[in-house]
Amino acid sequence: MMHEKKRLHPIAIVIYIVKRLKQGPFLALALLLAIKKKTGDPFVDLKWLPLFLFLFYAMFAGYMSWKRFTYRLQENDMYIEQGIFVKKKRYIPFERIQGISYSSGVLQRLVGVVQVHIETAGRQIDEPEVILSAVSIEEAKQIERAVHHQKRENICIETEDKTATIFTLRFRDALFLSTTSGGAFGVIAAIGAFLSDFNDFIPFERLNIFFRADDTASTLVLLFIVLMIAYVLSVIGHLFRYMNFTVVKQNKTITITTGLLQKKSISTSIERVQAIGVKESPIRHLFGYVSVHLIHAGGALDDGRHGSLVLFPLVRKNEVASLVATCFPEYRLHDSFRLLCTRVRWRYMLRSLYTVMLIPVITIVFFQRFETLLLLVPAVYVGYRSYKRAGVTIKSEQLALRSGWLTIKTVYMLKHRIQSLTISQSRMQQRLGLCTVRATVMPGIRTKVVDVDEHEAQAIYEWFLRNKE
Template sequence: MNCAIGFPRLQGWRKMMSEQRYKLHWITAVVETVKTLKDMIAPFVILVVANGFKGESTQPWFVQYWSLILFGILLVSTLVAGIVKWRRFDYWFEDQELRMVSGLFVRKKRYIPFDRIQSLDYTEGIFHRPFNLVKVKVETAGSASGKDAEAELTAITKDAAEQIEQEIQRAKRVQITGPIPRRYENEELLLHGDREITQETERSVRAVFSMTTGDLLMLATTSGGIGVILSGAVVFLSQIEEIIPFDWLFGELESFVRFGVFVIGILILLGFILVWLLSVAMTFLANYDFKVKLEKDDLVITRGLLEKKRVTVPLNRVQNVSIVENPFRQLFGYASVVLSSAGGVGEGARIKLFPLAKRDRIIEPLQELFPNLDFGEPTEVLDARGKRFYYRFKLFLTLVLVAAASYFLFPYGLLSLLLLPFVWGLGLWQYKTAAYSILPKQLTMRFRSISRHTVFMEKNRIQSMEVDQNYFHRRRKVATVTVNVKSGMTVDAPAVRHMPQEQAEQFLLWYEYPTESKE
């Protein structure tokens, strides 16, 4: 077959591909229904518990059971909405775009050019895994909501998800190499070329990092999930306090106190242990089998046991790298690594590259991923000129609180005096932690809130730099330097505070002049 005949056949194949439309899996209706009910279940439970399942018997039946009727209406309406989304959602590929149309009465169309797609993030929930399905989130540089992705395919097969990736690769290859040359005589040759690209991609996948069992247990046992659980319990109890028989409870408690304060303390301790174990289990399941792989120029992060997640981070969108060490984990030599990304929303903006690992294990893989960065410790420390600023204002505020507590809660309020040495010690700790390094093409900053942060960023990734001085700063000739880099739709702003003014001016001079002049 000659080229004059083969190329029209290729165009016909392309036309057939653009006309072929794809549906979501039927489990979409179930997933959407459960998702909506999950969002409404908390206020609904509070409403039912507070008002009861049944009203007064003298009222009509539909008034007595109004809460159950309302629940039935919500259940049916959410199920119908899920079925509508499943039946009325189509997607297809046309003119190097991912196109989607949805809606029953109002049809919404969304066209996303392949060259705007930054990544495809996959999630396998408990409804997806039995059917070998995934949820696909399409992330673009223009995802502007801060919460939602550009588009979401609730449930499609893994083969369909792979097909989307192949279409994106094909479009980007055409953008680089130009239009499809006439030497492709038929569609078989083109498909063979796609298979070669797929095989090359598979060969280029390289494991970078995986959490050991020890890392995972340390992460789970030291996570902050217990605070989330306790705050949720407090909110729930505050909503139903009217129906709790406090008089009866306090009466029972009064008689129970006779058994001794020790027994009550043991029960409270057991309650905290139970909440802590629940937090450990949640963190363990969420981060189970955490792995980071490098696929060409993308980082692929996978994690989860019950719900598997896959997040893709383009390396060229990473703006800075932060090593975070909280005090407790730092005692055992552990740290986490967080990336700020210019694209994506949610997890796509602040990404935990390594949730937790030994400090000496993370430098080597970081150096492989970001060869242009020097991950050495910052060498320039602050002199004593700005030392008092780290604790003086905090001590003043704390002293006001201590005075109020001591006056209104005397004598127990005097215990708040213990806050003063704690605040003073924290300020000194923050002062001793602060450091920086200015390299020709890189800036490294180290600072502490409670956790210690060491931030590494290339000069060409910095969006802006600010030097701030208040009245007291000017008197002592100190200043605060803040560096802004893009992180999703917001900015990440690491800062070294209360540094000597001449050192702050070095930052501005370094940022103002081109790198070549410094070399």
């Protein structure tokens, strides 16, 4: 047990500097350019002076963040001091630590250290988790051993005879996952923000030689090139994230390792898993692939949604049940759902129409473009598909709800993990004998199925109250 104060590895100075540089220079330069356009002050022509000042501040703040950050382990808790100008002290009892995960970026791997993420119970959404940016592997394992020993889990990190590799993502599957991801729109937004902030440094007037403003074909070609660049960048980013993705089970702990340039190791206890979700996107569904997520009593250990953790990013649908049973024997994943009654079909199709109705209305009223009415055809199909895929089912002590629009999500929940079950009715649903079933497994994380027959909803509610342990 380390009772003396410890500092992070000096490489943390560089990490802190890089983190501050990511947050500031684009905004500073954009503000500088805006002032230059409005004032025309010749002093503002020294556009690089604020940037140099910001670089100096980033280096000073990075060094002081490392200098003022100390941590130590006591008998039953962790003690952390940090803060550049205002010193903050934080005590974290080991019993409140819900998860410990590792990640190693390029800088950490150069000096043989890791970044440790410590997730605590009861953490507010806006409260930062504990991050040790650069500690040695031995110190990271010492922290994990101390936490497990205090919680009496008796997990030996070095033991290999009880370790089993459950899942490994193949390269061809990682490539298919990357090519069918929807991250291209985020890249396009980032490119647009970059171009809008730095348009003074980019010679757009030279592009007029190749692309004229009044040339529709040239505009379409330029748009296609931007889309292709965004798509390629999105594919590369997903490949770097999901390469070498493996799932290992060790006693009652699931360890997920992923990443090419920045390797991450995420550990979560089986006892903290509250539910299991299966997602089916339209393209991957055609090829028989789905993704599996865990809803666990912790934070976003993989920098994703709070309480969600990717277990299998891409897996054959016919292999999901056996793989999940290997990790979580209590769960029985299946595809036999009780479909919704036929009288709600039109309600699902109308909801889908409402989402796109505004587009053809605006284009017809202002531009007389009646061809946009063709958008209503795929909208009706999406609504009908949502109706056909939605459903509920009860098997023994497990409730499963399936719903969605483009991406269909199925959530499997054990009865003793469900925190609340709500049956609600609107006025229209009351006339039609329908209900909305909502199940909550964690605060802020709930799933629902709309327009369930009220007799079936009542049966689900009675099942939930009957012999609940």
